[in-house]
Amino acid sequence: MPHRKYERIPRATISRLAIYVQELEGMERQGVKVVSSEKLAVSCGVNPSQIRKDLAYFGEFGLRGVGYHVFELKEAIKQSLGLDRTWNVAVVGVGNLGRALLRHGVLRKRGFIIVGAFDCDPFKIGEEIGGLEVICSSKLPEKTRELNVEIGIITTPAERAQRAVNYLLEAGIKGIVNFAPARIKTPPNVAVEYVDFIHHLFSVAFRITQSQAKGLI
Amino acid sequence: MPHRKYERIPRATISRLAIYVQELEGMERQGVKVVSSEKLAVSCGVNPSQIRKDLAYFGEFGLRGVGYHVFELKEAIKQSLGLDRTWNVAVVGVGNLGRALLRHGVLRKRGFIIVGAFDCDPFKIGEEIGGLEVICSSKLPEKTRELNVEIGIITTPAERAQRAVNYLLEAGIKGIVNFAPARIKTPPNVAVEYVDFIHHLFSVAFRITQSQAKGLI
C-alpha cells in the first residue's frame, strides 16, 4: 500500500506533528522507549486515529501490536518536517520581544540559528545582544544574502512590519514568522506564519465570557 | 431573521475576529470610515463570505449596498469577544519571555492588566520589573485570589509548566495562555490557549523544504 507522501498535507497536521515531537522528547527524557498512538494521543490531547493518520502522510513508522519507538518516531517526524538540518534566521526589530528571542536559547536548540539582528533605531544600532551586533535595517537585503538567511522573524511594531517584510523579500527570503500585530503582504511562494499572542488572550477572554454567560441560564 | 448568537461558535471564527479587529484598527488610523467585506477580506487575507458569516454569529452590523462602519464594527466585535472591559492577568515565569511581556505595553493597551509576576528562582524574587515585584510561585494561590487574577500566562520552562498550572488551578483561575513548550493538563472548564512560536518556525521550515522538493520535479 503506497503511503500518502505526495498528497497535500493539511496545515493542522504540521502543527500537530510539532506537538508530537515535543511530547516524544518529554517521553525520551523520562526514559520511555516505546509508545502507542493511544498513549501519545492522551499526552498530546488528540485522538489516536488522528496521530496515525497524520503519520501516514509521511510513511509507516509503527510496529503493529507494539506501537512506535519513541526515539525513532521523533527522528522520523523531524526529518519529515525538514528539521534534520539547521536554518539561518534573522530577527528584525530589537524591542522587548526581539531581545527576548535573541537571548532565548530555545531557537538555537531547535536548529534555528540567529545570524543577524536588525533595527532602524540609531540608538540600538551597534548594540550587542546575545552575541550579535544590531545592524541597520536598511542593510537587510545585502546582509541577508551575505549571512545566508532563509527565514526572517519580524518583531517590529505593527506600523513597521510591512517595511521589514519588503526588505526581506528584496533579499529573496523564503519564509517569515511575523510577531507584529499586523497582516503582511508577500508573494505566494513565501511561507508566512503569524504568532499572535494577543489573539490567544482574546480567545481565552471570549471563552471565559461565554462560559459565564452560559452559567447564568 | 434571528441571528445565530446562540449557535456554537467555531474556534477559527474567534481567531479571525481578532484579525478583523486588528485590521479595522489599522484602517481607523488611516482615517477609513466605511469598509466592505470585500476590502476587509483582502486586508485580512480571507474570503469575503467568511467575514460575513463570522459576523453573522453575533448579529447584523452592515448596511446593504454600503458596507460596515469601521469604528462601529470594531467596537461591536470587541464587545462580542468580551473585550469591552479589562482583565487581570498574572505572569508565571520571569525568564526572557516573561520579562518581555512584563515590559511590553501591548497587553495593557489591549485591556490585559498584569497584576502579578511570579517565579520560583530565589534570585529573581523581590526584583522589580515593569513596576511589579517578582513574587515566589508558592504564593500563587493566595496572591491570585487577592489580586483577582482571571487569566494566567505561563512563561516557565517546559518542565515547570504543569506545576505553575497546578498553582493557578488551585487559585481557581479561569483561563491560561501557555507559552511553555509543553502540553498541560487542566479541567475542561478552564480555557487554555497555546502560543507555540517554535511550531510556527517548524511550519515555515517544512513549507520551504516542501516547495523546494516540488521545484525539483
Place this chain on the structure above:
DNA sequence: CAGTGTGAATATCTTCACAGCA
C-alpha cells in the same frame, strides 16, 4: 445597484471501525 446576510453546495478535517500484520 452595490453589497449584505444566508441557505445550499462544496471542500476539508476528524473519527470510526476494522482488516491485517507482528
Place this chain on the structure above:
DNA sequence: TGCTGTGAAGATATTCACACTG
C-alpha cells in the same frame, strides 16, 4: 492478541450564489 494503517462515514468549516435591502 494488540496495535497499526486506512477506507468509509461523519462532522466541521469554507465558499458559492443569490434573494433582498438601504
